[in-house]
Amino acid sequence: MGSLFPPPPPLAGLLLENCPLAGRTTWRMGGLARWLVSFRDIEDLVLFWGNLSRETPRFVLGGGSNILVADAGFQGVVLDLTRGLNRIQLQQPVGPGNPEAILYAEAGASTRALAHACRHLGLSGAEFLAGIPGSVGGALVMNAGAFGGEIKDILIDALALDPDGERHVLTPDTLKMRYRHTQLPLGWIFVSARFRLIPADAEVIRKTMQRFNHHRRTTQPLAHPTAGSTFKNPSQGPCAWKLIEAAGMRGASVGQARVSEKHCNFFINTGQASATDMTCLVRKVRDAVFAHSGIRLETEVGLLGPLGLEVF
Ligand SMILES: Cc1cc2nc3c(=O)[nH]c(=O)nc-3n(C[C@H](O)[C@H](O)[C@H](O)COP(=O)(O)OP(=O)(O)OC[C@H]3O[C@@H](n4cnc5c(N)ncnc54)[C@H](O)[C@@H]3O)c2cc1C
Structure with missing residues (x-):
């Protein structure tokens, strides 16, 4: 470890020094992270986050699809949630008295994976996410949206950590989510979220996603x-x-x-x-x-x- 900042807190995951970030962003450019940390699970993140010195600059990286990393890189700790915090689980299926299903996703899970998990389960509401790159955490921060849908429309609540590592459950209302804007307090990070979805025919969901993605391929420079x-x-x-x-x-x-x-x-x-x-x-x-x-x-x-x- 270098001596720029105090030693890092305990970690079960991985810590890399002078790690190139270009390959972790969709723009494929920019410099190095002084340190890059990935976690084994949420508890590992909570422990690390809560013990990270206040003077150490920190940045949470999701899918890197909405960020430009300067050529000079970043002199602090980049937290990569996409490796260890990417679970997606059906928390509550549709049933008598439950017209909506509840899906749980960790912040590092990919939004595309979330959309396809919903399709497999015959759950509608997340089709618009199928072509949006990046992570659930990034989508929450940006209130990502397309084709008339936004993540706030399906969000029940999200778990966030404040800079001291305290947990908070936040709703779309408390987050004041609107077009490409979410009011997450400065220095807080999203850890996981719960989404509400309604039952629908998986084939209809698949065709809707296909239509959205076709539109993207014909109108966007995806090459x-x-x-x-x-x-x-x-x-x-x-x-x-x-x-x-x-x-x-x-x-x-x-x-x-x-x-x-x-x-x-x-x-x-x-x-x-x-x-x-x-x-x-x-x-x-x-x-x-x-x-x-x-x-x-x-x-x-x-x-x-x-x-x-x-x-x-
Ligand atoms: C080809 C293409 C098409 C796109 N189409 C759309 C579209 O249709 N609609 C749309 O809304 N966007 C679109 N985007 C933009 C982008 O994909 C979204 O904004 C996406 O939600 C960003 O997620 P990410 O994980 O990649 O965020 P990143 O780029 O990794 O991070 C973006 C910001 O979110 C913060 N962040 C990430 N995770 C967390 C977390 N867990 N807690 C706190 N902060 C966090 C980062 O610190 C950073 O400030 C597109 C991008 C590309 C490349």
Whole structure:
């Protein structure tokens, strides 16, 4: 261990030093994590989290599908929940007096796996998650959504840890979830969640998911590394891609980072783009949209700098 921070708390999982993060993000760029920790189970995470020194910068990584890691990397501990905290379980089946089933998922479980578990069980409500990459924790933080569905619509409650390791059960109301926004207090993390789903024909669910994914393949540049929509849609007026197009930025590039021709709110890594290229491109497009329309777009993707989340 290096001597930058106090020694790490006890851990049954794995601790790696100077670990590349590019391969753990869908944009496939960026630098190293000073430390990367994965856990054996929730108790392992709770113990580690509660004993982690306050001065150690920490960042929870889910599927890495909504984050840009700076080329300088991150000088703290990255907590990877996708290895040990990925269980999905039917907690309560549909039955007499229970018109809805309850599904339990740990924060590191993939949202796609959640959607397919529901399909297998003949449970409807999570079809919109089938094509959204990433983890349950990331989807909770972003209130991920598509095709008219959002995760808040099926969320019963979520278990979170505060910075001292105390457990809290939070509902969509207490989290004030709305379009791509969840008000999780600063420094808290999601550990697990419970979802409500209704019974339906598994074949109908499969066809709905197939239709959603077909739509994605025809409208999104899925052959290149991307982080999905770069900017949030403004609360009123034209959506982000229309503003980007109107500002003449479709196809704009910085180095090997490019605004997709196919969907201009998706920015792609065409080869060996650096995170600096991508950051410059995001700023260039935001400035061009502002100059053209007077609207300041807000990024949906986060930027992880050496000491934590930064503003683009
Ligand atoms: C091809 C493509 C298509 C996409 N389509 C959609 C779409 O249709 N709809 C949509 O909403 N999004 C979409 N996205 C964006 C992205 O997939 C979602 O926002 C996803 O929910 C992010 O989850 P993640 O686990 O990858 O989060 P990460 O990128 O790992 O993290 C995102 C943020 O969440 C935080 N976080 C992650 N886990 C936790 C946790 N357990 N506790 C606390 N904080 C946590 C991280 O610290 C970070 O700040 C798309 C992305 C891609 C690449």
